[in-house]
Amino acid sequence: MPDITWEAPFCQDGSNCFRLGTDPEGNAYIALNGREDEYLTDTREALRTLITDIKAGKADHLL
Template sequence: MPDISWQNPLCGDEGGNSCLQIGHTSTGTLILRETTHPTELITTTRQGLRNLIEAAKRGDLDHLL
């Protein structure tokens, strides 16, 4: 895996140790991970991440919470 530039972790208001972190490679691949499991990576495209965010905003994923 090439070098990854990670953004600051996104943590909920409730605190805790589980935070989501988003990074990208020099080729533009987006990568997500939980800070409690830093070696387990999910790769996606910008469109894939956009689709996920838009679905969450619409409430399409509320049943998972």
């Protein structure tokens, strides 16, 4: 498992919590809170775009 530094969980209305993380090589990670061993990884820019779109309401059905 890579050396991932996880941020505090982000929760929508007390449920659907997820966490974002990064590693020293510049990769970004996203996982469900409590299940950080099962994560998706991509570049920081790709995950930043995903989260920005979710927060803008473009993909609220994902939460």
